[in-house]
Amino acid sequence: MKKKIYHLLTVTLLVAMLTGLSSCGEGKADQQAGASQTPTLPVIELPVKTLTGFQSYPARIEGVVNAQVFAKISGYITDVAVDEGQKVRKGQVLFRLETQSLNQDAAAAKANVNAAQVEVDKLKPLVEKNIISEVQLETARAKLKQAQSAYNSIAANIGYGTIKSPVDGYVGAINLRAGSLVSPSSQTPLTTVSEIDKVYAYFAMNEKEYLDFIMAATGGVRDEKIKNLPKVTLTLANGEEFPQEGTIETVNSQVNENTGSVNFRAVFDNPQRLLTNGSSATLQIPKTYTDVVVVPIESTIDRQGSIYVYQVNENNEATATEIKVKDEIQNLYIVDSGISEGDRIVAKGTQNLKGTTTIKPQQTPFDSIAAPIKKSFR
Incomplete structure (x- = not known):
């Protein structure tokens, strides 16, 4: 009987030991499985930078002097004395x-003048001799x-023929050639003569953009603000930058009722x-942000x-955090609020994260995620 009891105790002890060893093995396996499920993701620390971006507006180019040429009399063009693009002087x-009919009219009018002069000359001695009254002479x-x-x-009309x-x-463009009939009522100018050593670039902002722009400018009254506006640049139709910087001279004092601009x-x-009269371009106004927190767009x-960005805390937990964006320059967002300098965020792979996720951070240089900062236009 004692041998049977001893045998049962031995079997029970062996079973317990085997169960314990099995449990330990399963625990280690669970731990290893849990470790393998923790994602390794690149993490960057947010810096502050000073950046310059550009606000872009379509612009229309006109010469500083832009004189349309119209005919003052009716007639057929007999001669075009210049060519398009030619430099000309005043006069x-x-x-x-063609003024042939006017020349005939002028000859008849000149004859009338001569006849009237003869009449006056004839009456003068008669008045002096009191043969006729002074009234007759004054009438003549x-x-x-x-x-x-x-x-x-x-004669003046003949002059207008030139x-x-x-x-x-x-x-500029010569709209009518020899043989064309023109008149003072024509809506189309014969040509336009432009002084283009200096040119104007006309552009427009909507009312909100205008208010933000003027309020951000330095100075007291509006005229002071306009004088302190930064230099502007032009991008030409072929994508090249115009070599000269420009100055904003005037701002219309009224909002256009039709366009709100x-x-x-x-x-x-x-x-x-x-630049020539009628050219098109894109005008850029620079805007500089000093010591601002930036986030790569790729990380949002x-x-x-x-x-949103996934912000990483001291426990390596990544949590979705909403940020407010002030502006966008090249591939960076300028942050207005939500995160601060020195905060850590997940740089790549955020599309696979949900809620709060524990990650294995892989510290990554900021500039390896954000391309080198260059001028950008938007």
């Missing part, structure tokens, strides 16, 4: 009109002035005459218009 002949003199006025008017440049500048005018030196998540 230089541009077009000539009035007719002479009337005839002279008619002749002068026709159309001259009103200003120094460059000839405010018009601006900037002036640029144009020594090489790269956009959820229904809200921007």
Whole structure:
């Protein structure tokens, strides 16, 4: 009986030992499995930087002097004396009109002047001899002035048949050629003469952009703010940057009722005459942010218009944190609120995270995630 009891105790002890060893093995396996499920993700520490971005606006280019040339009389063009793009001086002949009929009218008017003059000359001695009254002579003199006025008017019209440049500048498109009939009521100018050594760039902001822009400018009253505005640049239609910087000269004092925008005018030196009247360009206004927290756009998540990053705490727990963005420059968001300098965030792989997740952080240099900072336009 004692041997049976002893045997049962031995078997029970062996079973307990085996069970314990099995439990220990399973625990270690669970621990290893848990460790293998913790994701290893790159983590960056947020710095502060000073960045300059650019706000861009479509611009229309016009010469500082931009004179449209119209005919003052009706007639057919007989001669185009200049070519498109030619530099001309004030008073230089541009077009000539047919004036044959006017010359005939002028000859008839001149004859009337001569006849009226003869009448006056004939009456003068008669008045002096009191043969006729002074009234007759004055009437003859009035007719002479009337005839002279008619002749002068026709002569002036003949002069208008030679159309001259009103200003120094460059000839634009010639819209009508020899043989075309023109008149003072024509809506299309014969050409436009533009002075393009300096040019104006016209652009517009909506009302909100205008208010933000003016309120951010240094100075007291509005005129002081305009004088203190930064230099602006142009990007040409071929994507190249115009070599000269410009100055914003005027800002319209009224909001356009139809478009809700405010018009601006900037002036640029144009020594090489790269810009011509009617050119298009993109105007950039620089905006500098000093010592601001930045986040790579690649490290953020956009959820229904809200921007999130996964912030990593001291326990290596990554939690979605909403941030407010002030601006975007190249591949970086400028942070307004939500995170601070020195905070750690997950740099890549955030799309696989949900809620609060424990991670194995892999410290990564910020600049390896964010490309080198360059000028950017938006």
